[in-house]
């Protein structure tokens with residue numbers, strides 16, 4: 001991955017536990033432009049890379065991140081909150097695994113810090129004159145970022161738990177509608193709740209678009225991992241992958257030049273094609289179509305079959 005040297009140009013608190021950081025290139029160059037829903041990797045130290053959605057106005061120039069200070073996190077959010085104006089970090093170019101799709105109507109559903117990519121989407125939809133609504137759920141007004149800019153927008157509905165006006169998926173999303181895309185972002189529990197309710201209402205999976213990060217992620221669920229063999233197609237060499245190793249760990253330990261970034265199954269940087277064997281997908285980035293097309297994340301996914309051959 002090519003890293004870009006960036007500098008914190010502005011730092012403000014959006015709430016008591018959400019910091020807004022504006023980044024600009026150290027050398028004064030323009031950052032690559034991006035589309036709504038994009039995220040960047042931020043390198044905070046050796047082995048510490050985190051993903052954050054871009055929540056400013058899509059386009060070149062500065063990047064704006066909103067970061068929740070997560071208690072008991074793995075250190076990324078605290079490191080981001082500790083950044084001061086003038087501090088430097090290295091960032092990746094933007095990637096978008098959560099793009100707006102071409103359709104007639106858009107329903108955005110944000111839980112807490114999940115507002116960040118949806119704010120960029122709202123800006124883009126507003127600019128395009130598209131039909132959309134945003135449901136923004138938070139613990140209270142004091143935990144909701146961007147309240148001032150969103151309050152004046154009649155397309156935005158707020159749901160505050162402390163006022164007992166929480167999100168009701170049956171009421172607020174309702175029955176499936178044609179040519180409607182639903183975008184959901186927030187903590188895992190919030191997303192699981194919204195998605196399960198939406199599917200119970202009859203919304204097809206293809207209409208539901210999600211992205212899972214910016215919060216503490218839980219370990220993937222499923223059966224306990226078991227060992228298997230990964231075969232590198234270019235050399236035919238086979239390596240054992242034990243229960244507590246990832247395919248990526250094993251490849252890197254053996255000097256195989258495998259791409260990677262987040263190592264959490266959310267960025268898509270480590271994706272390779274499976275040529276033989278049955279994958280056990282455990283990532284949060286690949287679509288069903290990409291999985292059916294043989295795509296596989298080495299950092300998080302495993303194998304149901306004894307041998308998995310990858311195109312490396």
Ligand code: FES
Pocket residue numbers: 259260261262263264265266267268269270271283285297298299300
């Ligand atoms: S390294 Fe990010 S999905 Fe595997």
